[in-house]
Amino acid sequence: MVSKFTLKAAFISLMLLLVFLGAWQLATQPRESTAVIGGDAEYAALMGKGEQKTGFPTPAMVGKSFVTYLSDPFYDKGPNDKGIGIQIAYSLGRVALGFLLATLIALPVGFVIGMSPLLYRAFDPFIQVLKPISPLAWMPLALYSLKDSDISGIFVIFICSIWPMLLNTAFGVASVRRDWINVARTLEVNPLRKAFLVILPAAAPTILTGMRISMGIAWLVIVAAEMLVGGTGIGYFVWNEWNNLALPNVIFAVVMIGVVGMFLDLFFGWLQKLVTYRE
Amino acid sequence: MSTHFLSVESLKKVYPSANGTPNPPVFEDIHFHIDKGEFVCIIGHSGCGKTTILNVLAGLEEASAGNAFMDSREVKGPSLDRGVVFQSHALMPWMSVLGNVAFAVKSKWPDWPKDKIAAHASQYLEMVGLGHAIHKKPAELSGGMKQRVGIARAFAIQPKMLLLDEPFGALDALTRGTIQDELLKIVQATHQTVFMITHDVDEAILLADKIMLMSNGPHAKIAEIVEVTMPRSRTRAEIHHDPQYYRIRNHLVDFLVNRSKTYAGADAETFHDPKNPPLVRPGLDDELAAVVALPTQQSVPALRQVVNH
Numbered sequence: 001m002v003s004k005f006t007l008k009a010a011f012i013s014l015m016l017l018l019v020f021l022g023a024w025q026l027a028t029q030p031r032e033s034t035a036v037i038g039g040d041a042e043y044a045a046l047m048g049k050g051e052q053k054t055g056f057p058t059p060a061m062v063g064k065s066f067v068t069y070l071s072d073p074f075y076d077k078g079p080n081d082k083g084i085g086i087q088i089a090y091s092l093g094r095v096a097l098g099f100l101l102a103t104l105i106a107l108p109v110g111f112v113i114g115m116s117p118l119l120y121r122a123f124d125p126f127i128q129v130l131k132p133i134s135p136l137a138w139m140p141l142a143l144y145s146l147k148d149s150d151i152s153g154i155f156v157i158f159i160c161s162i163w164p165m166l167l168n169t170a171f172g173v174a175s176v177r178r179d180w181i182n183v184a185r186t187l188e189v190n191p192l193r194k195a196f197l198v199i200l201p202a203a204a205p206t207i208l209t210g211m212r213i214s215m216g217i218a219w220l221v222i223v224a225a226e227m228l229v230g231g232t233g234i235g236y237f238v239w240n241e242w243n244n245l246a247l248p249n250v251i252f253a254v255v256m257i258g259v260v261g262m263f264l265d266l267f268f269g270w271l272q273k274l275v276t277y278r279e
Numbered sequence: 280m281s282t283h284f285l286s287v288e289s290l291k292k293v294y295p296s297a298n299g300t301p302n303p304p305v306f307e308d309i310h311f312h313i314d315k316g317e318f319v320c321i322i323g324h325s326g327c328g329k330t331t332i333l334n335v336l337a338g339l340e341e342a343s344a345g346n347a348f349m350d351s352r353e354v355k356g357p358s359l360d361r362g363v364v365f366q367s368h369a370l371m372p373w374m375s376v377l378g379n380v381a382f383a384v385k386s387k388w389p390d391w392p393k394d395k396i397a398a399h400a401s402q403y404l405e406m407v408g409l410g411h412a413i414h415k416k417p418a419e420l421s422g423g424m425k426q427r428v429g430i431a432r433a434f435a436i437q438p439k440m441l442l443l444d445e446p447f448g449a450l451d452a453l454t455r456g457t458i459q460d461e462l463l464k465i466v467q468a469t470h471q472t473v474f475m476i477t478h479d480v481d482e483a484i485l486l487a488d489k490i491m492l493m494s495n496g497p498h499a500k501i502a503e504i505v506e507v508t509m510p511r512s513r514t515r516a517e518i519h520h521d522p523q524y525y526r527i528r529n530h531l532v533d534f535l536v537n538r539s540k541t542y543a544g545a546d547a548e549t550f551h552d553p554k555n556p557p558l559v560r561p562g563l564d565d566e567l568a569a570v571v572a573l574p575t576q577q578s579v580p581a582l583r584q585v586v587n588h
């Protein structure tokens with residue numbers, strides 16, 4: 001019964017995709033009359049393939065981008081011409097580094113302030129002020145003080161992913177069931193064992209939720225950051241293709257950003273499931 | 280300080296109020312003692328402070344005044360010498376049943392090898408009849424089974440004393456009976472010293488050597504200590520045939536229904552000394568008349584639980 005339900009949903013999804021592609025095709029279809037009468041073939045050629053009026057690529061053109069880039073994702077022909085796989089790998093590398101650094105700080109600090117209501121209150125105003133700052137607002141400061149665009153990108157990822165993790169860790173740790181703490185106390189469990197065997201597993205689902213949110217934000221931010229600092233990465237790729245006026249490539253990259261983001265989220269969802277317990 | 284295994288002296292608890300005005304003490308002038316191997320139940324209306332007393336004994340909470348001594352040492356903070364069974368079982372849901380008990384065993388004997396810990400833990404799980412379920416997660420167990428894991432966990436660390444906070448409160452009557460029988464068997468075999476809170480008069484009579492009756496709060500006190508004079512080899516099936524059973528039961532119910540509120544006023548001092556609450560034996564005929572006039576035997580109240588529900 002479930003599989004039938006899934007099948008139905010998949011069928012509707014497919015229909016939606018086809019309708020979307022159809023509408024897209026209709027909207028961007030080149031009109032022969034205009035192509036002939038217009039006569040400004042030169043301008044049309046400049047816009048791309050020179051066979052359409054609106055300038056917005058047709059599904060077929062985007063499809064061609066997909067084929068070209070996905071058939072050879074890892075080529076490297078100089079700084080401005082790298083395969084999509086390499087660009088995504090650069091972005092993922094930055095996200096991973098920034099995220100890892102944020103985790104290394106957010107988890108212990110969150111743990112400590114979650115355990116101590118006093119520190120929680122003391123840290124709270126700072127967190128409340130720092131949290132809503134757009135990570136990109138840090139960019140100038142980062143570029144100025146770190147003097148390296150690569151490290152600045154990593155820093156921006158770090159600063160945007162630290163807050164949800166910090167807050168969720170603190171909240172998760174602070175709201176561990178009193179009973180479990182009391183069990184640990186009556187068993188005279190030493191602090192380290194208590195932290196790792198009682199509090200951490202008890203708070204893990206909340207912490208993982210924070211990490212999942214952080215990763216979502218980090219992936220949003222990396223594209224923007226790479227557009228700013230340039231050099232490598234999927235964000236830079238989008239920017240570069242826009243400068244080349246190669247819209248089909250831009251659309252291709254946009255879809256790739258979505259797909260990678262989806263897999264990142266799926267991965268954290270899987271981790272979350274792993275640590276979730278049923279009471 | 281006395282020579283008793285556990286003694287509680289002048290215990291008092293005041294909770295700070297939210298708005299600054301001083302709260303009346305939940306209880307005060309609590310004196311009692313428990314000897315080694317004794318099974319003591321405490322009964323009283325909801326909110327009189329039973330859990331608070333148990334938490335003080337467990338070392339989980341601090342009293343506002345007074346002390347508790349166990350084995351001639353003051354109770355300060357939790358200790359592996361006192362096993363606690365929590366009302367809400369308090370099993371860690373991410374650990375298996377065996378894992379929960381092994382966690383406690385490892386806390387008590389950190390140097391034991393893994394297989395010894397597992398063997399010790401499974402032995403206690405078998406004792407409560409859960410040998411077949413050791414690899415399940417708590418979420419896969421029924422309420423009664425979870426409570427039994429909690430009991431196995433407390434027994435497995437072989438504490439000098441067990442503290443049970445309404446361990447069967449959440450169970451249906453049938454399951455409750457089965458586990459009571461199990462607890463009775465284990466306690467009779469191990470001569471464990473037990474302090475147990477219950478709302479169930481029958482449960483108290485079945486299990487306890489002494490039943491402490493607490494008056495209503497605030498300013499709750501130990502009003503009376505009832506000695507259960509029936510032989511210790513009681514069983515749930517036969518206890519009803521003992522005429523003492525009804526006398527004790529009537530005495531307890533009468534206290535809860537009629538007398539528990541009379542200890543609060545200033546005039547209570549004229550008939551009651553909280554430092555030396557009277558020890559009564561309603562099960563023995565002759566003393567019965569001296570203590571309190573009881574309803575006749577036929578009018579046993581139908582209430583099983585007179586408190587809280």
Ligand SMILES: Nc1ncnc2c1ncn2[C@@H]1O[C@H](COP(=O)(O)OP(=O)(O)OP(=O)(O)O)[C@@H](O)[C@H]1O
Binds near residue numbers: 328330
């Ligand atoms: N943390 C707390 N802060 C303030 N008041 C509290 C706190 N814990 C308990 N109390 C109060 O102390 C009194 C005694 O509580 P306690 O839980 O010991 O009662 P109890 O006898 O165990 O009741 P029950 O039979 O319902 O479990 C209650 O009136 C309760 O409101």
Ligand SMILES: [Mg+2]
Binds near residue numbers: 330331
């Ligand atoms: Mg209670």
